[in-house]
Amino acid sequence: MYEQLQGYLNSFVKLDEDAALEIERKFVKRNFRKGSFLAVEGEVTKEAHFLIKGCCRFYHVKNEKAVTHWFSFENSFVTSLRSFTTQTPSVEYIQAIENCTVLSLKYDELNSLYAKYQQWERLGRLIMEDFSRQMLDRLTALQTLTAKQRYIMLLQSEPRIIQRIPLNHVSSYLSISGETLSRVRSEIRIL
Amino acid sequence: MYEQLQGYLNSFVKLDEDAALEIERKFVKRNFRKGSFLAVEGEVTKEAHFLIKGCCRFYHVKNEKAVTHWFSFENSFVTSLRSFTTQTPSVEYIQAIENCTVLSLKYDELNSLYAKYQQWERLGRLIMEDFSRQMLDRLTALQTLTAKQRYIMLLQSEPRIIQRIPLNHVSSYLSISGETLSRVRSEIRIL
DNA sequence: GCGATTTTTTGACATATATCAAAAAAATCA
DNA sequence: TGATTTTTTTGATATATGTCAAAAAATCGC
Numbered sequence: 001m002y003e004q005l006q007g008y009l010n011s012f013v014k015l016d017e018d019a020a021l022e023i024e025r026k027f028v029k030r031n032f033r034k035g036s037f038l039a040v041e042g043e044v045t046k047e048a049h050f051l052i053k054g055c056c057r058f059y060h061v062k063n064e065k066a067v068t069h070w071f072s073f074e075n076s077f078v079t080s081l082r083s084f085t086t087q088t089p090s091v092e093y094i095q096a097i098e099n100c101t102v103l104s105l106k107y108d109e110l111n112s113l114y115a116k117y118q119q120w121e122r123l124g125r126l127i128m129e130d131f132s133r134q135m136l137d138r139l140t141a142l143q144t145l146t147a148k149q150r151y152i153m154l155l156q157s158e159p160r161i162i163q164r165i166p167l168n169h170v171s172s173y174l175s176i177s178g179e180t181l182s183r184v185r186s187e188i189r190i191l
Numbered sequence: 192m193y194e195q196l197q198g199y200l201n202s203f204v205k206l207d208e209d210a211a212l213e214i215e216r217k218f219v220k221r222n223f224r225k226g227s228f229l230a231v232e233g234e235v236t237k238e239a240h241f242l243i244k245g246c247c248r249f250y251h252v253k254n255e256k257a258v259t260h261w262f263s264f265e266n267s268f269v270t271s272l273r274s275f276t277t278q279t280p281s282v283e284y285i286q287a288i289e290n291c292t293v294l295s296l297k298y299d300e301l302n303s304l305y306a307k308y309q310q311w312e313r314l315g316r317l318i319m320e321d322f323s324r325q326m327l328d329r330l331t332a333l334q335t336l337t338a339k340q341r342y343i344m345l346l347q348s349e350p351r352i353i354q355r356i357p358l359n360h361v362s363s364y365l366s367i368s369g370e371t372l373s374r375v376r377s378e379i380r381i382l
Numbered sequence: 383g384c385g386a387t388t389t390t391t392t393g394a395c396a397t398a399t400a401t402c403a404a405a406a407a408a409a410t411c412a
Numbered sequence: 413t414g415a416t417t418t419t420t421t422t423g424a425t426a427t428a429t430g431t432c433a434a435a436a437a438a439t440c441g442c
Contacts, residue, residue: 125312136273177399185420338428
């Protein structure tokens with residue numbers, strides 16, 4: 001369990017022993033039942049969670065409708081970024097799509113790691129750089145591809161999303177109505 | 192000139208004297224003529240530029256068409272993020288929309304700052320966090336607003352873009368055809 | 383300053399995608 | 413397992429926005 005997190009972190013920075021020891025000291029194991037929330041609109045998100053098992057859906061409510069904007073799977077951090085990094089009320093919800101096991105880290109604990117270890121600071125920077133690149137790709141896809149192309153691209157680049165997430169959430173994520181996505185899928189089936 | 196950069200960096204981290212001294216040592220002043228390129232598709236971006244004066248347009252070419260995905264103005268860093276951070280060929284162009292004055296920092300120099308000063312590492316992290324939050328906002332706007340709403344929102348949140356950037360670039364940035372944006376504007380004029 | 387580009391506007395028409403409604407299928411759970 | 417809820421599919425129709433074309437306006441280069 002901790003090895004899994006360790007492996008993830010190591011892909012960014014090879015942690016020295018003292019810095020690595022903090023992993024077991026600061027992260028605590030937790031479970032979230034399918035359907036439960038890791039972040040709620042209006043509440044300050046006090047923890048970041050490393051997803052050991054399961055997957056989550058990020059969404060916000062706009063005109064009484066849920067708009068999904070992200071999914072997270074095993075081996076990634078889950079938190080309401082703006083809320084957590086600025087300690088302000090969240091504008092989004094994060095919901096467990098499957099039963100989830102996570103390793104949770106409190107905001108203050110993370111900051112003490114940042115303060116104490118240059119390597120943790122670097123880890124934070126590299127993870128944010130990585131996240132930014134992912135966001136840029138997603139933006140490009142939304143900006144340049146048709147509904148069908150976006151679905152096909154997702155099928156290729158993130159098959160887990162299509163395999164494990166209900167279609168209505170996927171359609172929202174792709175900014176396509178459920179009906180249109182259903183039609184797109186049947187077209188592709190025929191091909 | 193250096194004070195301007197210093198002020199920007201200070202808004203993220205109050206640099207100690209030794210770390211602050213590096214600013215004048217590592218950043219070099221350069222000018223880019225209107226129309227010239229700060230990054231080109233296919234070339235590895237070797238520098239990040241802090242924009243002292245002027246503005247830039249980020250775009251990539253898709254089906255022989257330019258798709259604008261970002262603008263930068265005074266007091267922000269300009270670089271092809273993926274290319275610079277991973278030192279791989281850029282997929283995008285960055286073009287000066289006005290004559291620009293920048294302070295440029297080489298990739299290797301930045302990394303030596305990261306290695307030597309925990310404060311610079313933190314600076315990098317905080318700037319990336321800030322960037323990520325901006326990207327998230329942009330994604331939300333593209334996902335939830337109509338063409339007209341996106342334009343109005345831009346008018347309010349980033350009037351500089353509308354004041355200083357040719358309309359065809361703005362429309363591309365908003366994922367609206369030039370014709371539709373023109374119509375949206377005339378509608379708003381009347382109101 | 384003036385001709386030549388480039389950008390913006392306007393109009394007619396095309397189309398991708400949304401919406402509404404209802405049936406079919408799948409998932410949930412008591 | 414069967415009943416109930418949720419999700420997905422299918423059909424008919426509506427609409428926002430794109431495309432093509434040409435005029436009007438603005439900008440650029442010499």
